[in-house]
Amino acid sequence: MRYYSTRNKDNVVSSMEAIIKGIAEDGGLFVPEGFPALPRLEEMLNLSYKELAKLILGMYFDDYPEEDLEGAVNGAYGDKFGNREPVRLVEKGGVHFLELFLGPTLAFKDMALTILPYLMRSALLNKGIREEVVVLAATSGDTGKAALEGFSDVPGVNVLVFYPKGGVSQLQRLQMITQKGQNTHVVAIEGNFDDAQKGVKDIFGDQAYNKKLKEEGYVLSSANSINIGRLIPQIVYYVYGYLDLLRNNSIEAGQEINIVVPTGNFGNILAAYYAKMMGLPVDRLICSSNDNKVLTDFFETGTYDRRRDLLLTSSPSMDILVSSNLERFLFHISGNDDTSLREMMEDLSKEGYFTWSDFSREEIYGEFADENDVSLSIRDLYREEDYVMDPHTAVGYGVYRKYLKETGDQKPAIIASTASPFKFPEKVISSMGKDVPQDLFKGIEMVAESMKMEIPTQVRELESLPVLHDNICKKEEMRDIVLKLLQEVK
Numbered sequence: 328m329r330y331y332s333t334r335n336k337d338n339v340v341s342s343m344e345a346i347i348k349g350i351a352e353d354g355g356l357f358v359p360e361g362f363p364a365l366p367r368l369e370e371m372l373n374l375s376y377k378e379l380a381k382l383i384l385g386m387y388f389d390d391y392p393e394e395d396l397e398g399a400v401n402g403a404y405g406d407k408f409g410n411r412e413p414v415r416l417v418e419k420g421g422v423h424f425l426e427l428f429l430g431p432t433l434a435f436k437d438m439a440l441t442i443l444p445y446l447m448r449s450a451l452l453n454k455g456i457r458e459e460v461v462v463l464a465a466t467s468g469d470t471g472k473a474a475l476e477g478f479s480d481v482p483g484v485n486v487l488v489f490y491p492k493g494g495v496s497q498l499q500r501l502q503m504i505t506q507k508g509q510n511t512h513v514v515a516i517e518g519n520f521d522d523a524q525k526g527v528k529d530i531f532g533d534q535a536y537n538k539k540l541k542e543e544g545y546v547l548s549s550a551n552s553i554n555i556g557r558l559i560p561q562i563v564y565y566v567y568g569y570l571d572l573l574r575n576n577s578i579e580a581g582q583e584i585n586i587v588v589p590t591g592n593f594g595n596i597l598a599a600y601y602a603k604m605m606g607l608p609v610d611r612l613i614c615s616s617n618d619n620k621v622l623t624d625f626f627e628t629g630t631y632d633r634r635r636d637l638l639l640t641s642s643p644s645m646d647i648l649v650s651s652n653l654e655r656f657l658f659h660i661s662g663n664d665d666t667s668l669r670e671m672m673e674d675l676s677k678e679g680y681f682t683w684s685d686f687s688r689e690e691i692y693g694e695f696a697d698e699n700d701v702s703l704s705i706r707d708l709y710r711e712e713d714y715v716m717d718p719h720t721a722v723g724y725g726v727y728r729k730y731l732k733e734t735g736d737q738k739p740a741i742i743a744s745t746a747s748p749f750k751f752p753e754k755v756i757s758s759m760g761k762d763v764p765q766d767l768f769k770g771i772e773m774v775a776e777s778m779k780m781e782i783p784t785q786v787r788e789l790e791s792l793p794v795l796h797d798n799i800c801k802k803e804e805m806r807d808i809v810l811k812l813l814q815e816v817k
C-alpha cells in the first residue's frame with residue numbers, strides 16, 4: 328500500500344514514512360492509494376477487537392513486520408483498557424451508542440493514540456532513523472492528554488502539546504498539566520484551537536526551521552488526526568460495532584446502518600467513511616457539529632467558510648473552524664483530484680473560504696445541535712433511559728433526533744460516543760436541572776451518582792497530583808518554545 332499527498336500525487340511514501348512524517352512537505356495529508364476490501368462478514372464475526380485490529384491494520388500498514396503490528400495491537404488494546412474489549416455497544420433510546428471512551432484518558436482519542444506510539448517507534452527502528460522524534464500536537468482538549476499519555480517515556484520520542492488557554496474544560500486542563508514523563512511538554516497558547524493547529528502546521532511547513540531542528544538531532548511528527556497512523560486504527564471500531572450489532576441480532580448480515588459522528592477535525596467520521604469504502608454496509612454518514620457549524624453550512628451550501636468567530640461551547644473538543652480531514656474526504660470523492668485540492672486549500676488559507684458543490688447529500692448529511700439541543704438531549708436520555716451522555720456525544724444524539732424528524736429514516740444507527748461524562752461534569756449536571764457546584768470534584772461526584780458508577784481512578788487522582796507544566800506562549804512564539812523545551816531535556 329502506497330500513500331500520497333492530497334496536494335500532489337507524485338509525492339509517494341510508504342506507511343512507515345507517512346506515519347513518521349505526519350504531514351506531507353507540500354502541506355497535504357497522506358492518503359492510501361486505494362481501499363482494500365474487507366473479508367466477508369461471516370469471516371470476521373467471531374474476531375476479538377485485537378484480531379480485527381491486526382487484520383485491518385495489516386491491510387494498510389503492509390510494510391510493517393507482522394510481529395511489530397502484533398506487538399502494537401497487544402500493547403495498545405490490553406491492560407490500558409483493563410484487559411476488556413476496548414469498546415462497548417449500548418442500546419438506548421432506539422439507537423446504538425458505540426462507547427469509545429473506555430481507555431486511559433476517557434475519550435475516543437485513546438483508540439488511536441494508544442497504538443500510534445508503537446507504530447511510530449517501530450517505523451523509526453525499521454527505517455534506521457537516528458534523530459529523536461518530536462511529536463507536536465495541537466489539542467482542543469482530548470488529543471493532548473491522549474498523546475501525552477501514549478508517548479510518555481517512549482524512548483527516542485518527545486511529545487509537545489499546545490492547547491488553547493481557556494479553550495478546554497477544567498478537567499481536560501488538569502489532565503494535561505499534571506502529566507508525568509521526562510519527555511512530555513505542555514504549553515497553553517494565547518489563542519484558540521485553530522491558532523494552535525495553524526501554528527503547528529506552519530512549523531511543519533517551515534523548511535529552515537526543520538533544517539535547524541535536524542542539525543540539533545530532531546525530526547518532527549504529528550499526533551493529530553492529520554497523521555494517517557491515527558486514522559486507520561479508527562476504522563476498526565466501526566467494523567467491530569457493526570459486527571456487534573450482528574452478534575446480538577440487532578441487524579441481519581448485509582443490512583445497511585447509519586453512522587452518526589460528533590465532528591470537529593473530521594477524523595473520526597472519515598474513519599467511518601473508510602470503513603464504508605472497504606465494504607461495510609453503511610448508508611448515511613451523519614456529520615454532527617456544535618455551534619461552530621462550518622461543516623453543516625458546507626454540506627448545505629457547498630461553500631466552506633471559516634470567516635467567522637470561533638465560539639466556545641460545552642463540547643470544546645469540537646470547537647474548530649478548520650476541519651483538516653475534510654481535505655482527505657474531498658480528495659477521495661473527487662477521484663483523487665490533487666490539482667483542485669491544492670487550489671481549494673490555497674483559497675481557504677488565503678481567502679478564508681472555498682466552494683465545492685460536487686458531492687452527494689445521500690452519502691453525507693450535515694446538521695448541528697446548539698447548546699439548548701445538547702442540554703435537552705442529555706436531560707431526555709437521562710430521564711427516559713437512565714443513561715448519561717457527555718456533551719459531545721449529546722451533539723450527535725441531538726443531531727440524530729433532528730435527522731429522524733426530517734427523514735423518518737428507520738435504519739439502525741450507531742452513534743460514536745466520544746467521551747466519558749466524567750470529563751465534562753458542568754454541562755452534564757446543569758442539563759439535568761441541578762445546580763453546578765463551585766468545586767470541580769463535587770461536580771464529578773454528582774456525575775458518578777447519576778451514572779451509579781465509581782469515579783474512575785484517573786479522574787479521582789487529579790485532585791492530588793502536582794502541577795508539572797505551566798508554560799504559556801503567544802501564537803508567534805511557538806517555534807521558540809519548542810526549541811527551548813527540547814533544550815531543557817538535553
Ligand SMILES: *Cc1c(COP(=O)(O)O)cnc(C)c1O
Nearest residue numbers: 469591592593594595644745746
Ligand atoms: C476529538 C473529539 C471529537 C471530534 O473528533 P474529530 O475526529 O476531530 O472529528 C469529538 N468528541 C470528542 C470527545 C473528542 O475528543
